[in-house]
Amino acid sequence: MARKARWRRALGIVGAAAALPFFAWAPLGLLESVPSMVDVFGVPGLRIPASIVVGGLLLAAVGFHES
Numbered sequence: 001m002a003r004k005a006r007w008r009r010a011l012g013i014v015g016a017a018a019a020l021p022f023f024a025w026a027p028l029g030l031l032e033s034v035p036s037m038v039d040v041f042g043v044p045g046l047r048i049p050a051s052i053v054v055g056g057l058l059l060a061a062v063g064f065h066e067s
Contacts, residue, residue, distance in 0.1 A: 012063025018056030022049045 020026055022037075029036030 008031030008063045008065070010063070012060045014054040015061075015063055019053045019060070022053045025049075 025034070025037060028034045029039075037046060037049055
């Protein structure tokens with residue numbers, strides 16, 4: 001049982017780590033020195049980082065869920 005808990009916790013950490021750069025990039029994009037996500041991906045391309053964030057958060061939710 002402890003082995004399963006370790007794997008799920010590792011999945012949660014991986015999921016949170018996948019979402020974290022985009023969470024940090026969103027407010028930093030307001031600065032002049034950092035390009036915004038719209039500049040890099042374009043308006044239609046914002047689905048790419050959004051899907052990575054949603055997938056990472058879903059993976060983190062599954063990984064950190066206590067049953």
